[in-house]
Amino acid sequence: MSENDLDLAPILEATLLASTQPLSLAQLYGIFGDSPPRAGAIEQALTQLKLACEERGIELVEVSSGYRFQVKTAIHPYVAKLWTERQSKYTRATLETLALIAYRQPITRGEIEQIRGVSVSSSMIKSLEEREWIRVLGHRDVPGRPELFGTTKTFLDYFGLKSLDQLPPLAELKEYPELEPQLSFDISEPITAQVSANPESTDDLPETASDSPSTPEIQASTDHVETTIDDIQP
Numbered sequence: 001m002s003e004n005d006l007d008l009a010p011i012l013e014a015t016l017l018a019s020t021q022p023l024s025l026a027q028l029y030g031i032f033g034d035s036p037p038r039a040g041a042i043e044q045a046l047t048q049l050k051l052a053c054e055e056r057g058i059e060l061v062e063v064s065s066g067y068r069f070q071v072k073t074a075i076h077p078y079v080a081k082l083w084t085e086r087q088s089k090y091t092r093a094t095l096e097t098l099a100l101i102a103y104r105q106p107i108t109r110g111e112i113e114q115i116r117g118v119s120v121s122s123s124m125i126k127s128l129e130e131r132e133w134i135r136v137l138g139h140r141d142v143p144g145r146p147e148l149f150g151t152t153k154t155f156l157d158y159f160g161l162k163s164l165d166q167l168p169p170l171a172e173l174k175e176y177p178e179l180e181p182q183l184s185f186d187i188s189e190p191i192t193a194q195v196s197a198n199p200e201s202t203d204d205l206p207e208t209a210s211d212s213p214s215t216p217e218i219q220a221s222t223d224h225v226e227t228t229i230d231d232i233q234p
Helices: 008-018 025-030 041-052 076-082 092-104 109-116 122-130 153-158
Strands: 058-063 066-071 134-140 147-151 195-197
Touching: 008 041, 008 066, 025 041, 025 066, 041 058, 092 109, 092 122, 092 147, 122 134
Parallel strands: none
Antiparallel strands: 058 066, 134 147, 134 195
16 A cells, blocks of 8 residues: 555544444545545555454444444443443334344335234334334335335444345244245245335335345344344343
8 A cells, every 4th residue: 555545544443433323435535525545445444444453342344334333242241331221122023023124125014914913003113114224115006005114224234234135044033823925934035016116215225135145144232233132022
């Protein structure tokens, strides 16, 4: 790297630590104004920062919205003692609904109810929308034009994911004794129907999951996640 590039790592480190949100490559290049580094220089500096964090209590990760520093999993229990706010707890029904939206999106409320065998309350959907974990992507082109729900970049960022490809395997979700064949959990057989897209919904749409997720299973208790498996109440 040139002498100019050698100064990038501390600049990027300070910028990411000061930011309250993940920053994309475009945003990181943008902080240099009219004199941006050469192409690829910031990527090299980010790699340098990742390596420098190997023996530290924080790590540099890339999520859907960009790059951020976060506390490592092993250190998280100690740091969490500094947070006095009451941690959010979610019911099994809420987590099941969120999982169905994540794996089968776009999906309607009626389809979620058909899979789960029980009604989905409006307050549950509203809670997930207020959390900015889900949003309306459009409407199913059938009578009644039901809303189609999908996850957001905020959802991916919260769980430390870069894309939907990194969602854990579906094995843990196959606990229902009876499932409608056309609404199987098998994401290789997506729900087929015409969709009327919401033109304003594409900007925040996360990358689509592939048929065979290859990333190792993640836990709900990532470094920055407020809710852990132990917190889930049946």
